[in-house]
């Protein structure tokens with residue numbers, strides 16, 4: 001992959017999420033020496049330096065050379081990290097992307113100054129293994145070529161989709177941001193029930209996980225909707241139909257809908 005225009009990508013904070021994006025970028029063929037990782041942990045920096053990255057403990061100096069500045073520290077330290085970067089970003093006007101949960105662009109505009117091209121990204125945990133699903137929102141300063149560059153960067157960690165309003169990122173949180181936990185919960189319940197039906201824990205777990213993987217791969221590799229795929233494996237009066245009817249009797253759709261609305265409300269409260 002070549003990013004256009006040729007650019008320096010600077011990460012402020014090189015923890016789990018930054019590492020996920022960095023490893024995706026390296027896999028895509030982005031030269032390691034065009035990426036700067038800035039971090040207080042010398043141990044983390046040492047690992048990244050061994051991969052050929054430019055590393056630093058000086059956030060201001062690093063931000064001053066960024067074309068794309070990725071803010072990947074925890075939300076609670078974001079203000080104290082951003083405020084000292086104000087002069088550097090006002091001088092260079094890099095594209096700024098935050099991956100922090102719950103922090104609105106308005107806060108970054110206050111800390112870093114107005115008129116900057118900013119993107120807010122809501123990634124999820126499977127980004128750590130290159131199977132992420134991220135929602136992206138750009139403010140009005142972001143130009144089409146810059147959007148393309150940011151999209152290329154996040155696509156290195158999985159699916160990357162643009163939404164049209166920042167509020168939609170709360171819905172992204174309810175679907176994909178928190179979504180992995182819903183599937184883990186389903187897996188937990190299936191493993192417990194498999195054991196109750198007489199399987200060993202080991203077998204119940206292996207069968208459950210591979211079923212989840214197979215179902216996800218079938219659904220993502222096919223043009224057919226999940227509803228139709230479900231109908232195709234549900235023969236009238238068969239075993240699957242009994243399970244589906246039991247789910248429906250217990251208001252499965254409402255349970256999922258209520259859970260996602262609860263998540264959405266919480267995302268709004270935290271923003």
Ligand code: NAD
Nearest residue numbers: 013014015016017039072073074075099100101123124125
């Ligand atoms: P993390 O703790 O692994 O990484 C944060 C890094 O920031 C650490 O390495 C820390 O040493 C560094 N740091 C702390 N203070 C710093 C400073 N003053 N200057 C520079 N670096 C500093 O956390 P993470 O899981 O990578 O999360 C980073 C961001 O990504 C968070 O804002 C989080 O909301 C968001 N996010 C993470 C996930 C996930 O699955 N991990 C999912 C969605 C969103």
